[in-house]
Amino acid sequence: MPAPSKASAPSRAFAPTPAPTRPTPAQTRLTLDLAATIRHDGHGGVADDLDTPEGLTAWVSDRAELLPDDLAARRYRADAAALDRVRALRSAVRALFAHAVLPGEPSPADARRLLPLAEAVTRLNDAAAKVLTVPVLSWPDGAGPLVRDEPVPGAGHASPARRADLLDAALARAAHAFIAGPDRQRLRACHAPRCVRYFLKEHPRQEWCKPSCGNRARVARHHERARGPA
């Protein structure tokens, strides 16, 4: 990064402190939900909610309130190309998650086939750049004023290509905000038997993504102790 010129450098006393990037709750939810489409199937295997275009259509429709209005998420229909693109973004998000939980172990679901970090970052940046955004101020009744980056409104009805770009860009920008924000430090991979989830730690002693995982882990430990040293 080039050093700022003397003329433009602010004096130290008045140098602004950069505000931490804060994801909106919707961006955090969207990013965690995207990673969690790879999940334990309840029978010892791994299920993928995004294994067909119909799976992506349902996933997007269920998250309509988290996605840009222009996408018209409840009427969105995914095709094979859109599915490939979202799955590619998910690989990038899971690679960043694996990096974020270091020195902890990543989720075992894809630990052996993670994208290199630089490739994951480039993939998200390319997707985020597909749609230009502008800062938009809103001041809802009974709440504080809020500035959000929203897609530059398109003219009229969004084409299927535009909607595919809107989806990619929204997912990528959500991942940007989450990864650069403070919640990243609470991200953990759950290592209960068979679980492949990433989750946000809600209290210091939390080890598992949910109580049922804690129960399975305790049962597994009990059986291990009962078997004794090999």
Ligand SMILES: [Zn+2]
């Ligand atoms: Zn778990």
